[in-house]
Amino acid sequence: MGQKFQTRERLRPVDLARAHGLSTQAVRNYEEDGILPAAARTAHGYRTYTPLHAAALRAFLALVPGHGHRTAAAIMRAVNEGAEEEAFRLIDESHAQLLDDRRTLRAVEGALRDLDWRESMEVSGGGATFIGPLARALRIRPATLRAWERAGVVRPRRDGRTGYRVYDNADVRDARLAHQLRRGGYLLEQIAPLIAQVRAAGGLEPLESALGDWHGRLADRGRALLGGAAELNTYLRERGPAGGSARQ
Incomplete structure (x- = not known):
């Protein structure tokens, strides 16, 4: 034939x-x-x-x-x-790879469902934490957190006496979201404006919309x-x- x-x-x-x-x-x-x-x-x-x-x-x-x-x-x-x-x-x-991306998306959605102030409290003890403990909690290197800071993903304040970075509960939340989105394949330049919207809105609605788009892209693939x-x-x-x- x-x-x-x-x-x-x-x-x-x-x-x-x-x-x-x-x-x-x-x-x-x-x-x-x-x-x-x-x-x-x-x-x-x-x-x-x-x-x-x-x-x-x-x-x-x-x-x-x-x-x-x-x-x-x-x-x-x-x-x-x-x-x-x-x-x-x-x-x-x-x-x-598509199957792995679908699993990652489900993991991100699961993390977001469970993400609340209690998770931040576990890291910060209800107040503030430093770069080392936060990096260990997320299983990343401190250098990664510093890179996220340069990209505008996290915005820790500096201790006036020691100059150390101090992450409050909102910073820890943002770091957790960034970590999950990086696992989902998002670039830092995509994550930074999303995190900024979350901060401005005071909630996760923009992120939920992004996850909906992610579902659509996987279906298209x-x-x-x-x-x-x-x-x-x-x-x-x-x-x-x-x-x-x-x-x-």
Whole structure:
């Protein structure tokens, strides 16, 4: 089936490019990168593609939203080199990462449900705490807390006599939130304005909205992984069980 599919039609680079909203140079680049099978050449050296190349391109473009460009390219190269087990391993890794992200989100939501002043009191003893005890409670390094301070995530005051950083209950709350969001993959520059909103609002409503967006992004990735798998499966069927090449 695969060989018959490859030979029944010839496509020019421009045909492949226009059908997918790409430039002809992008198509050539994908071929050179191994994302597409190698094209046949005419007697004058012009590339000719087939519907098999179109299927490969559709598969790659469908894989990108769920896996990212680099992993999608690696999957296609593995398939085109006949290393399907490596392609499946890469796909499994992306699914495992999505599962891990879902678990992290649930952990963040669970932490937020339990987050209240009592947690801060455990660290600060109902008053204030210093950088060492807080770092130990969060299982991070003091240097991490200092980096968060530079990013505006936490704002401890300084002891007037010793110059030591002093974290009150609100600071401990902010540090706990930052810690959970970092585990969820948020960057410091994303966390800082969110923490500022929490401070200004005096509550966690902005964070709850962010978690809703996070749910949506994970759902989109899950659907994208399914779409990519469907197109890749089509391409694998068209290539045939022997992994036929598009070279003529």
